[in-house]
Amino acid sequence: MEERKKAVALRYDPEKDKAPVVLAKGYGELAERIIKIAKEKNIPIVEDEDLVSALIRVEVFEEIPPELYRAVAKVLVFIKTLRT
Numbered sequence: 001m002e003e004r005k006k007a008v009a010l011r012y013d014p015e016k017d018k019a020p021v022v023l024a025k026g027y028g029e030l031a032e033r034i035i036k037i038a039k040e041k042n043i044p045i046v047e048d049e050d051l052v053s054a055l056i057r058v059e060v061f062e063e064i065p066p067e068l069y070r071a072v073a074k075v076l077v078f079i080k081t082l083r084t
Contacts, residue, residue, distance in 0.1 A: 007031035008055040009038065010064070012076060019063040020072050025056050044079045051075070 004027045012020040024034050038045050051071050058064055064072055 004028045005031040006049075006052045006056050007034040008052050008058075009034050009043075010055070010072065012072075017063070019066075019069065020076070021063050022055060022058045022060055025058075025060060027056075044082055046075050046078065048075065 006027055007025065007030075008022060009024040010020045011017065011023050026034055035045060037043075048071075051068070054068055054071070055064065058068075
């Protein structure tokens with residue numbers, strides 16, 4: 001049985017946020033919609049099933065927990081290299 005697609009959208013503004021914040025999350029059609037919007041707005045998409053599985057447990061508009069800082073930091077560094 002195929003697992004439903006999951007997606008999580010994060011925001012991190014170091015001038016405003018102490019830690020990355022979950023902006024949106026969802027499964028199935030909602031996940032597809034999150035991905036579609038990101039693509040339309042040229043927001044980088046990183047596929048990491050394990051990280052998404054951990055992040056999807058965080059409530060919308062909540063900061064990610066400290067145990068996920070390192071994993072999310074790696075994603076943020078990767079995204080920064082894409083933009084330079």
